[in-house]
Amino acid sequence: MFVDRVKIFVAAGDGGNGCASFRREKFVPMGGPDGGDGGDGGSVILRASSSEQSLVDLKFQQHWAAERGGGGAGQRLHGARGIDRVVSVPLGTLVFPENSDELIVDLCEDGQEFLIAQGGKGGKGNSRFVSSVNRAPRTAEPGTEGEKKTLDLELKIIADVGLVGYPNAGKSTLLRAISAAKPKTAPYPFTTLRPNVGVVETDDYRRLTVADIPGLIAGASENVGLGHAFLRHIERCRILCYTLDMGGVDGRDPLADLQSLRDEIGKYEDALLKRPAVIVANKMDLEPAADNLQRLRDTEPNAIILPICAELGEHTQDLILTLRKMLDEMPPDNPDDLLRILAKRRSYRSRKKQPDDFEWPDIEVFYQ
């Protein structure tokens, strides 16, 4: 299962209580106050890690508490400091307070840490309260409470590559061919209802993630079909992979399909059209495909066009290598993307208050 949004609860440890105690020892009459301080509570820290692929682990463990500080003791013994709790999240995790649009932090570098809940302070023991007027104070402080928060975490990027195409173009078949993912494929539209993310391994043992997204049809930008669910997910992929049915099954024309895919995506968000893209010419085993490919090459002289047959797994390696190379050459992160995602998220959240709004389903991921 691939999870791109999750709610978690973090609780830092409370500070340990200070101790009120007096020195009691043979031959030492009236030993003074000797209560030690409580230890500070542990904090909760978020850490970005490249070994995490999704927020799925947090879906199953939503409560994260750090240790409380130890209490002080007699003989001026201080309590132990509570141990911090580190929560590991994937790169590109956005952290928000619950039900809010105010970004707390974007954890995007490997190893980056953020202290999200501060541990409580340990209380002072009574030995600290000695003064000239009070030589035997009986007061000791309690520790203060650790911070507690409810957070919404959301992934900025769900996959390196998103497969974009009309229903039945063969997106799920392609993902099956190149990864261990086994999304359902069938000769009818809208077989795929929620995105599947597959992990693809290149020949030199490197990885990239590919998302198979529900089919897009004309009107998607007005939420026809699975419109908005689709568009929300493609904006979180680094490369778009337009998948076309070159066989023209059901009398479709791949060139017209490409045009309307771009129209819909452009209507939703202009900037998505400038995102790095390749065109996958699928179903090259079918009769009219060769002619259609020639037409496509003539009309799109500057595009990267990769003819494949997903069903038989032919030329899919070329596609994987091309994608890997493009990813290697890409700058790591574009700050504009973050601003856009935040703006979209805001508008989506305000829309969501309508009762009939569509709830995004979770995404599934398969590992090799």
Ligand SMILES: Nc1nc2c(ncn2[C@@H]2O[C@H](COP(=O)(O)OP(=O)(O)OP(=O)(O)O)[C@@H](O)[C@H]2O)c(=O)[nH]1
């Ligand atoms: N001849 C041929 N058929 C293919 C090829 N790739 C996929 N198909 C067939 O096309 C049909 C649709 O494939 P899917 O992979 O389910 O298509 P999809 O794009 O995921 O469709 P949605 O999930 O509905 O958006 C299936 O019957 C596949 O067997 C191919 O390379 N050649």
Ligand SMILES: [Mg+2]
């Ligand atoms: Mg599908």
